[in-house]
Amino acid sequence: MGMSGHSKWKNILHKKEKTDSQRAKVFTKMSREIIVAVKEGGGPDPAANSRLKDCIAKARAVNVPSDNIRRVIEKxxxxxGTNYETIVYEGYGPSGVAVIVETMTDNRNRTASEMRHYFDKYGGNLGATGCVSWLFDKKGVIVVESEDLDEDKVLEDALETGASDFSNEGEVYEIYTEPDDCGTVTEALAKKGYVFVSAEVEMVPQNYIALQSEDDVRKMQSLLELLEDNDDVQNVWHNWEE
Structure with missing residues (x-):
């Protein structure tokens, strides 16, 4: 088994050391996801709303305090609480790197014009829906730090809780699931005492593109930074081999 290097854990590990302001940003993003799950997924009771249940599992996995979660659900x-809609943008970065940007916005026009501006500014272009998503597979990706954990035991627990694949990436183990099983597997592993670096449904690239020129690398980094810093952006998936 194993789909080596197939997720963004390197970025995640580097994100873990980020500042309080960035932690606050994680809370903001999770809050939006929870609000949308309550409104679109069928109400405030996680037992009756699987989308909310998955959101709560994901929020807990990234250490959002239970009080915060409860307050957002009540609100x-x-x-x-604002009405957000989920809009996914697809396009190309420099040298044809495929980029998918998942947003939750209360102002569709503002977000669309900002996205267009970012892509144009850094030598990319926004395309039509579907233009790059065929280059990715949608999977649940659960990441745990490998320190002090026995690989065979993690593999066994992963398969027992319903995971479909497993990969040892050195500093972390990655556990893959079908998209709909991510929340259930996360919850089952949490009951077994696992602590997560992240746990969410990701768009996993089938292939990666290496950027040759320093200029392209700089542009790609700047594009990703702008996207990550935008409050409306929930997730950015890309196939750049960093």
């Missing part, structure tokens, strides 16, 4: 349930 959304009381119809207090």
């Amino acid at each position: 959304a349930a009381g119809n207090d």
Whole structure:
């Protein structure tokens, strides 16, 4: 088994050392996801709303305090809280790197014009929906630090809880699931005492592109930074071999 190097764990590990302001940003993104899950997924009770249940598992996996989670759910349930819609943008970065940007926005026009501006500014272009998503597979990806964990035991636990694949990436183990099983497997592993670096449904690239010129690398980094820093952006997936 193993789909070596297939996720963004390197970025995640480097994200873990980030500052409080960036932690706050993670909370903001998770809050939006929870609000949308309550409103679109069927109400504030996770037992009756699997989308919300998955969001809560994901929020816990990235250390969002339970109080914060509860407050956001209450707010959304009381119809207090902005209406966000999920819009996915697809396009190309420099030298044809495929980029998928998942946003949650309360102002579609603002977000669309910002996305277009970012891509244009750094030698890329936004395309039509579907233009690059065929280059990715949608999978649940659960990442745990490998330190102090026995590989055989993790593999056994992963398969027992319903995972479909496993990969040893050195500093971390990656556990893959079908997209719909991500929340259930995360929860089952949490009950077994696992602590996660991340746990979410990701768009995993089938192939990677290496950028040759320093200029392209600089442009790609700048594009990703702009996207990551935009409050409306929930996730960025790309196939650049960093």
